[in-house]
Amino acid sequence: MSNVEQVFQARFELLLSSGLVSQSSISAALDTLRQVERKTGIDLDEGLGAPLATHLAMALKRLEQGEVLQPAPGVLWQELQGYPAQLELAKSLIAGLEQRLGMMIPPDEAGFVALHLARIALAVENRTEPANPSIPEDR
């Protein structure tokens, strides 16, 4: 069992038992999380990776079911201009998922994934509680 499988095992089992994710969405999410670790050099633990892990598995389950995902607010793209590396990585992850799943994924999904990647990068940089880059903690 890889690191991400161990780290998120309890989370995914709970989500699976409640029907919020599927085995295939978990598998695709785990593969994506492994790529994030490999491409960023960051070991994802619960604190760092839980929001991204949950988001990916749930969003992929919704796509499997043919649901339309929520569009990203305009402010998200403005904020992500400060995180070009995370946006590029997110786009490549989404492209990989499209290939794996054989389906189109709405472009906004790359923005959501990039937001999580930016949050992870910020948290590692600051070594503090993960923050949301689009909503500064000290507004």
Next chain:
Amino acid sequence: MIRIVVSGLCTNEICRLASGLGGERVSVHEAIDITGATEVSQGRADYYFGACATGAGGALAMAIAILGYDRCFTASMIGSVPKEAEIQAAVASGKLAFGFTVDHIDSTVPMLITAILAHHREAGNREQGS
């Protein structure tokens, strides 16, 4: 003392806001979502607040998994602002976990704290009257 556990994104901001609004009547702390939802299910916390940014349900996912859908309420989503009357009704009906998007923290948290305090005040009055 009403115990609130906060999970998800921007927990510092939500804790600060909820503590400031609730004063001595509330105790607010943060926890990872699995821990937070478990605390509510075991009676070690009274309410769960969860924030996410993406609209895919991450704010309430673990609360739904642990507490069940009928105990959870989505207070706001992307493109859907929180409505005070709906939040009041959700609290009054016994919902324990509330999810919202981070861009609605400033509006949702005050509505939630106000509704929770009013609900407990009314419950206290009923107990005194009986």
